Amino acid sequence: MSDLPRKAVTRTAKLAALPIGFAGRATWGLGKRIGGASADLVTKELQQRTADQLFKVLGELKGGAMKFGQLLSVFESALPEEVAGPYRATLTKLQDAAPPMPTQTVHGVLEEQLGEDWRGLFLEFEDKPSAAASIGQVHRAVWHDGREVAVKVQYPGAGEALLSDLAQLSRFVRLLGPLIPGMDMKPLVTEMRDRVSEELDYALEAEAQREHAREFVDDPDVVVPDVVHQSDQVLVTEWIDGTPLAEIISSGTQEQRDRAGQLLARFLFSGPMRTGLLHADPHPGNFRLLPPREEAPGEDGKDGEGGGGSGELRLGVLDFGTVDRLPGGLPETIGEALRMTIDGESDAVYEMLRAEGFVRETIDLDPEAVLDYLLPIIEPAGAEEFTFTRAWMRAQAARIADPRSPAHQLGRQLNLPPSYLLIHRVTLSTIGVLCQLGATVRLKDELEDWLPGFYVEYVYDDEEAVEGEAAPETGAESGEDGGA
Numbered sequence: 001m002s003d004l005p006r007k008a009v010t011r012t013a014k015l016a017a018l019p020i021g022f023a024g025r026a027t028w029g030l031g032k033r034i035g036g037a038s039a040d041l042v043t044k045e046l047q048q049r050t051a052d053q054l055f056k057v058l059g060e061l062k063g064g065a066m067k068f069g070q071l072l073s074v075f076e077s078a079l080p081e082e083v084a085g086p087y088r089a090t091l092t093k094l095q096d097a098a099p100p101m102p103t104q105t106v107h108g109v110l111e112e113q114l115g116e117d118w119r120g121l122f123l124e125f126e127d128k129p130s131a132a133a134s135i136g137q138v139h140r141a142v143w144h145d146g147r148e149v150a151v152k153v154q155y156p157g158a159g160e161a162l163l164s165d166l167a168q169l170s171r172f173v174r175l176l177g178p179l180i181p182g183m184d185m186k187p188l189v190t191e192m193r194d195r196v197s198e199e200l201d202y203a204l205e206a207e208a209q210r211e212h213a214r215e216f217v218d219d220p221d222v223v224v225p226d227v228v229h230q231s232d233q234v235l236v237t238e239w240i241d242g243t244p245l246a247e248i249i250s251s252g253t254q255e256q257r258d259r260a261g262q263l264l265a266r267f268l269f270s271g272p273m274r275t276g277l278l279h280a281d282p283h284p285g286n287f288r289l290l291p292p293r294e295e296a297p298g299e300d301g302k303d304g305e306g307g308g309g310s311g312e313l314r315l316g317v318l319d320f321g322t323v324d325r326l327p328g329g330l331p332e333t334i335g336e337a338l339r340m341t342i343d344g345e346s347d348a349v350y351e352m353l354r355a356e357g358f359v360r361e362t363i364d365l366d367p368e369a370v371l372d373y374l375l376p377i378i379e380p381a382g383a384e385e386f387t388f389t390r391a392w393m394r395a396q397a398a399r400i401a402d403p404r405s406p407a408h409q410l411g412r413q414l415n416l417p418p419s420y421l422l423i424h425r426v427t428l429s430t431i432g433v434l435c436q437l438g439a440t441v442r443l444k445d446e447l448e449d450w451l452p453g454f455y456v457e458y459v460y461d462d463e464e465a466v467e468g469e470a471a472p473e474t475g476a477e478s479g480e481d482g483g484a
Contacts, residue, residue: 100137101155103127109153113231120144121229125151131285135199135321140239148239149228156233158200199321206230208277208320209237215274222267223290223316240316242288249284249436256313260289261388261439262446263315268430269450273329280322280422282429284436288316324422328452334423335453342382346371357417365413373410380431381454385442388434 106127110118119125124142130150131138135158139151198204206227213226225238248256264287272278279286292311333356340349350367353359359370377396380386399407416424434441448455 100129100132101153105156106137106139106153109156109233110151113234114229136233136235141236143228143236147228149236150225150239152202152235152237154200154202154233198323202230202232202235205321206235208323211275211277212271212279212317212320220293221263221312221314222270223314225316225318240288240290240318242290242316245284245287245289245433245437248289249433252289252437254438256289257437257439258441259313260287260315261434261437261441263313264430264433264437264439265441265443265446266450267315267317268426269330269446272324272326273450273452276325276327276329277320278324278326278330278423278426279317279320280324280426281319282426282433284433286317286319288318290314290316324426326423330423330451331420332453335447335451335455337453338378338381338447338451339454339456341371341374341378344371349374353414356420358414358420360415363413365410369406369410373407380441380443381447382444384444385440387438387440388431389438390435393432393435 106129114121121144122141123144123146126140128139129137130140136152136154139153141149141151143149209224210227212224216222216224217226223240225240227235227237229236243252243256245260248260252260264282267279268282290313293314333352337349337352340352346367350359350365350370353370354361359365376399380388399405400411402408
């Protein structure tokens with residue numbers, strides 16, 4: 001496949017062939033078993049063939065189909081291991097690779113968007129793409145001022161293809177449901193469809209990336225490349241090297257895994273408070289692990305302001321095409337509900353969930369049962385440090401997915417308000433990546449620093465702690481021990 005298939009009939013035919021292929025392989029598997037082959041061996045081979053066809057089609061079609069595949073890849077850690085094994089390698093490939101556009105097509109888009117003399121804007125331009133995404137591909141180049149840059153070129157017809165894919169996927173989504181037991185795929189497809197227009201708008205993406213780049217310019221832990229140039233179908237940003245997170249997942253050291261996990265959690269929760277925006281596409285292809293920051297001496301020969309190297313690995317963040325706009329940061333109700341759940345305040349948690357629309361007015365639930373449902377899921381938020389594993393993720397998925405489980409019965413009665421849908425997806429996706437990393441993370445530290453409502457400060461009155469806005473006083477006025 002050399003170009004983005006734009007005709008709806010072509011794309012529909014490819015997607016429609018998926019269920020036919022599934023049925024054909026099931027028949028093939030039955031024949032193999034009748035012929036005496038081991039059931040386990042046949043099942044494994046059947047799953048591998050299914051994975052190969054499914055993600056080959058998704059990768060070729062790019063657009064909404066590839067984006068759906070990327071979304072599936074994030075939740076890979078929730079799959080039972082006997083199913084996840086054959087799929088894992090194919091899923092990972094989809095995150096960073098897809099058949100490229102022909103060079104002639106790329107040049108045509110650049111000429112249309114940047115002018116006939118577009119080559120004069122670059123000292124160098126690599127025709128071979130370095131990465132592919134759902135609506136465009138990235139080329140490495142050198143801008144005319146000498147900066148190394150990433151040039152994202154949008155596929156011609158990407159908007160039409162995305163809408164067509166998502167319409168088709170909504171029809172076939174029940175066939176993909178078994179890939180993630182217990183998860184309702186329809187809301188995910190609906191959400192992606194609602195976000196298509198924003199992701200196609202490179203002006204909105206450039207604005208979101210510039211805002212993050214300004215805020216994190218001196219950050220010792222997180223690197224966001226700045227925007228160099230933007231037009232309707234071309235986005236030029238600073239280039240950053242580094243090790244893709246997918247490589248850390250597959251072969252990184254434990255130190256790299258832990259550091260990447262800590263910084264991923266930090267970026268997730270600090271970003272909305274610092275920029276008013278939530279990066280809403282946290283799959284491994286959008287992150288890099290970078291070397292420590294170099295020392296930047298000031299005029300007096302000492303470290304300049306914000307310029308000293310931390311000596312630790314940093315997280316590079318890419319692709320701001322999908323963001324959630326949260327002017328006040330993440331909702332304070334999330335932090336309050338988390339804290340109260342950890343503290344066992346079942347009645348208060350239940351009333352807050354009802355007020356926010358997580359429990360419909362027509363439904364009555366036992367507050368203690370709701371607390372029992374939530375506590376295992378939020379376990380990482382209450383621990384000083386927590387090791388995220390695929391086994392833990394699978395246990396949570398199985399607990400909620402099992403129709404015989406009380407958690408399953410209760411979960412079916414809960415509601416997800418539309419305003420929380422993207423936050424919920426981003427949080428789950430990030431947890432999925434942390435489990436793929438197998439990272440040990442001090443999540444509670446990040447929540448206390450960055451999640452409104454989670455950390456309660458106290459004022460001290462007659463040696464008794466009272467909730468308030470001020471931290472404990474120190475020094476002589478607060479007594480010999482200096483407060484808490």
